[in-house]
Amino acid sequence: NPGSAFNCYWVMPFRKRCRITMQSLYTNPNDILRVYYQVDYTLTEIPQDAAYFHAQFRRSNPTKGSLHTILDGVKGKGQYVGTYLGWTVHNNAWWGEGEIKFFMDGDGEYPTINGTGTEDYFCGSYNFENRKTKQYQEFSTPYAGMHQVIRPDGLYNATTSFGLYRWHIIDPIRFKSDLRITIQDLGWRHDGRYLAQQSDISSVAFWYQMEPHAGFPKLPSKDYLEIPKW
Template identity: 30%
Template sequence: MPGPLANIMQLQNKVKTKRISSYDRTGGNKDFIRLAPGETVELASIEGAGIVKHIWMTLNTQDKFIRRNAVLRMYWDGEEEPSVLSPLGDFFGQGWGEEYNFASLPLAAAPHQGRALNCYFPMPFGAGARITLENDSESELASLYYYIDYERHESIPDSLGRFHAWWNRELTEVRPEEGETEWGVVAPQGNNATDRHNYVFADIEGKGHFVGLNYYVDSPGPMWYGEGDDMWLIDGEDWPGSLHGTGTEDFFNSSWCPNEVYSHPYFGYARVPDKLGWMGRTHCYRFLLEDPVYFDKSLRASIEHGHDNSLTLDLATVAYWYQAEPHKPFPAIANREGRANMKPIGFMDVHRWRHAWRQSMGGGATLWGDETKTEKKE
């Protein structure tokens, strides 16, 4: 299997290296553009055939949530429907509008404080490419610096799939017959012999291969969120499908309920919470660069939110894949309110939960927290 440097010495014929950037056309040092509130700007419009090789961006604005309020779109070969549709931050590996360092092979958020956004996914096109950014904010985007580095080719073979990325988000619902539980702590749990209630992170039609996932989970409770199995139904097959996982952390190449920052070129945990248990925000990532998931007609990829879909979680994902065009159009991206974060759960919320539990236990004077109704202390 060739490594990333395997062909670096190969001389190319009729390939030209090009760049579109925000440099100051006057020769000055104002090497940025501005976006007014609500404005969409065309960052690149390229004719002919080529391959986008690298994208770098950094930005400055009064809107502290700009990484969710700015929306990135990419179009290949004159299509009207975008092949890439995602909030800017989520695409580059920055969840919840936050800024933090993130390092992987195809994507990175580099210092200072993760504010330099980089993408190395190659993006081929045969008949033009267009990249836009929408400032869906009430604040001016005061400065946007960017590079879009690409190669111009005489032609691109049809065998090169077009790059796609899709952001999805869902506040997951628990099964009413079981309630919210995990590991059977508060109620028995059933078996899940279907993907019907799973969180879906890819719903693709056409021929292609799946190459990566950024997974942002915000858990309102301290219970481990990752008993959910990943499930892949290829070309319309029935459950359990060709690939069936054993737990969320297993799919992300880790083990035993991790809660620590870890960076590998292909997988890792770029952000973890420091609250009670696994309460709060965790960013997991996995890039299937050595082991893509291939499909000829369709792919439905999903993951349980807790075993048997037992947990309420705020899940957001960006899936990355290549496929032959045309692609199935994406649903309209959630509006600004629909992209907003859930309210953080804090220590006072936990104390209110304790108060409600004390009341349910009869309000005894020395209740500690591990009693059951049959053994409560007065």
């Protein structure tokens, strides 16, 4: 929001204990992480069939084979509830023609859910373009949006970056045994053919599932996580 806060609300059931940590990767003492927080909880009985909340970060910089994996290796029963993407484009044409794909419950080559263009998954259309201003149009709704567009400044910031989200609250994606999610990194060539890109894509996937869950991939190094900015 305009007050420099980032708010996100998810139900997080626990039966025995709960621990919340924040880690600063800054090494310069002048770059101290300053945060405020509030934790609200209720001690109550949790149903035996209650699923636990999970979130997983991944980054592809650059993407390989024009593909970013949002989530992989999920085993068990659960439901997928949200996607956040940070996307930095490394070309000068339309960048969001890739399809998001949800492979679940034994899918092979073809997924159960196959999206169309990237902007369609985030409930936008026609390249997120405002036809009057000829600019990308930010928008924010309860369940989907492109709330952030970081534009080039003509000097050091030479690329355009986007922040996008989609919450599957009223349309959860339920799976019984396994789940894998990918999104293609494709744009358009001027003659109408697909353009294989090498974008910088970061994602956080949100889902609930019955325990136990599979192991998470190790977080990348500090240098790999850093987004250079002057």
